[in-house]
Amino acid sequence: MTLTRPGRRISALFGGLLLAAATAVVPATAGAAPTPADRSATASLPAGNRTQAAAGWLARQLVDGERFEATFDGVTYPDQGLTIDAVLAFAAAGVAEQNGAKATAWLARPEILSGYIGDGTTNAYAGATAKVLLAAEVRGTNPGNFGGVDLPTRLRALQQPSGRFTDTSPWGDYSNAFSQSLALLALDRTPAGAPTAAVDFLAGAHCADGGFPLNFGLATCTADADSTAMSVQALAATGRHQEAAAGLNWLVAHQLSDGGFATPGAVTSNANSTGLAGQALLSSWRVLPGLTARQFLGGRQVGCSGPPATRGAIAYDATGFDPATATRATAQAVLGLAGTGFADLTAAGARPGAPALHCPSSAS
Numbered sequence: 001m002t003l004t005r006p007g008r009r010i011s012a013l014f015g016g017l018l019l020a021a022a023t024a025v026v027p028a029t030a031g032a033a034p035t036p037a038d039r040s041a042t043a044s045l046p047a048g049n050r051t052q053a054a055a056g057w058l059a060r061q062l063v064d065g066e067r068f069e070a071t072f073d074g075v076t077y078p079d080q081g082l083t084i085d086a087v088l089a090f091a092a093a094g095v096a097e098q099n100g101a102k103a104t105a106w107l108a109r110p111e112i113l114s115g116y117i118g119d120g121t122t123n124a125y126a127g128a129t130a131k132v133l134l135a136a137e138v139r140g141t142n143p144g145n146f147g148g149v150d151l152p153t154r155l156r157a158l159q160q161p162s163g164r165f166t167d168t169s170p171w172g173d174y175s176n177a178f179s180q181s182l183a184l185l186a187l188d189r190t191p192a193g194a195p196t197a198a199v200d201f202l203a204g205a206h207c208a209d210g211g212f213p214l215n216f217g218l219a220t221c222t223a224d225a226d227s228t229a230m231s232v233q234a235l236a237a238t239g240r241h242q243e244a245a246a247g248l249n250w251l252v253a254h255q256l257s258d259g260g261f262a263t264p265g266a267v268t269s270n271a272n273s274t275g276l277a278g279q280a281l282l283s284s285w286r287v288l289p290g291l292t293a294r295q296f297l298g299g300r301q302v303g304c305s306g307p308p309a310t311r312g313a314i315a316y317d318a319t320g321f322d323p324a325t326a327t328r329a330t331a332q333a334v335l336g337l338a339g340t341g342f343a344d345l346t347a348a349g350a351r352p353g354a355p356a357l358h359c360p361s362s363a364s
Helices: 006-022 036-043 047-060 080-093 097-107 110-117 126-139 151-156 177-187 196-203 225-237 241-253 271-283 287-299 323-338
Strands: 069-072 075-078
Touching: 047 080, 047 323, 075 110, 080 097, 080 110, 080 126, 080 323, 097 110, 097 126, 110 126, 126 151, 126 177, 151 177, 177 196, 177 225, 196 225, 225 241, 225 271, 241 271, 271 287, 271 323, 287 323
Parallel strands: none
Antiparallel strands: 069 075
């Protein structure tokens, strides 16, 4: 389907206005008040530099410039999911093309790919398969032969008669609203489009208040910002605008006073939820709440008075920069800063480098 780039047009139209408001709250180190020098530096920053600097910081955290890893009980494992989050963030910011290419090549290694999406026989994971498919499409690589796998065919095989995409695994089914939304977003880009039954399933999964839950089929339907942001984007991309609008209304109604969004049961905003919600709002032209969400994200960015190695990163919350959470927070925050929806992401035309935050020499 033909799509425009509303998020980037919003950035051009309103970025300067938002930046003027946001510079008053952007901390020298996330969670602290900015110094006079920091105010001077950030006041002249182009709005786009904040987004690009966040993506640039993220690129510099990649292991060998190509991947993220996770360590549990002293053992290091490949983190394909976070690596894909970074690939999508690079495309949203329009930078780090070289890192995006290296990360995509790493994901296509058969042992890395099968370790994430399954072998296709004894185990196959809908959400992981859909996420890789979306990343391949955003990167402009052939999804029909990605690491030797026909990703669209593999994903369609996981659709049930109800329209829901589920996992095949001896360890159970972990599919949820993210899996369904990613599947619709990815398959909508294929020539055959997203299956109608799958679209109908997600559209019918909303709660009575218009929001969307993470898990399907529970006795009590409880919506959350992350699942609603994902579902809204998938439904808008596949033409279900009424249900998407109801979800957007839910997001607006549940935006906190600081402009951010929280996880279910929490009262404190976080950058991960706000990044996804802000992306959904801006890409759907809910401009004011979207810009307010972006202002919250700007307020969590490490500024020019922070250590050079952390400048540009986005802290998870107001407690400040934490290396344990900053990579994932930054990856999802970039989506809200850029305002380009998943349906419209492309790496085409991205710049090769990993930009840094513009700072005066005295801040170095």
